[in-house]
Amino acid sequence: NAGVTQTPKFRVLKTGQSMTLLCAQDMNHEYMYWYRQDPGMGLRLIHYSVGEGTTAKGEVPDGYNVSRLKKQNFLLGLESAAPSQTSVYFCASSIRGDTGELFFGEGSRLTVL
């Protein structure tokens, strides 16, 4: 039982390049989230999804897009990477949205030069 798996774990981009982070969960959870973690700023919600085919904006959505075509997968895209998007990205899932019990992946460290 893998839980929440993120790929890739590390990536270096040049400014203006695009990329996609993949999150996969095998727990049949309805809700999925993308957070970014920056020193001194905690975890900030980028986008989230309350079910297959749905997405919604979080606190810091600008510069990112997401898709949830399959229940088990939640993709985070950067169309034109900027140095300000250098961060550690965490995907999380939960069986329901109102318990606050999130299961996190191990993170994807992105550096934008």
Add this chain to the structure above:
Amino acid sequence: QQQVKQSPQSLIVQKGGISIINCAYENTAFDYFPWYQQFPGKGPALLIAIRPDVSEKKEGRFTISFNKSAKQFSLHIMDSQPGDSATYFCAAQEEGFQKLVFGTGTRLLVSP
């Protein structure tokens, strides 16, 4: 604007001591307050959580104290151990909303 304010940013405690991390919030609609623990290179994991209808919840060496009138809650780690060295995040969630708001984190180091 930080909806959940967490302090201190870092904390050093001797083995066997008590670690205390504090959080404060303004939104009175928050009704669920979890704490997450994160080890280096790993994602956060739920440690303990409380709802505002109780003032304290204890699980082993970990206790949440909740003060609804002051809009504050804290995590106490009794008999702190080197294995407790990690970053701790408090969080809050509003009823009917599907998203958690996190504090800025506290890096705890328990010295042997």
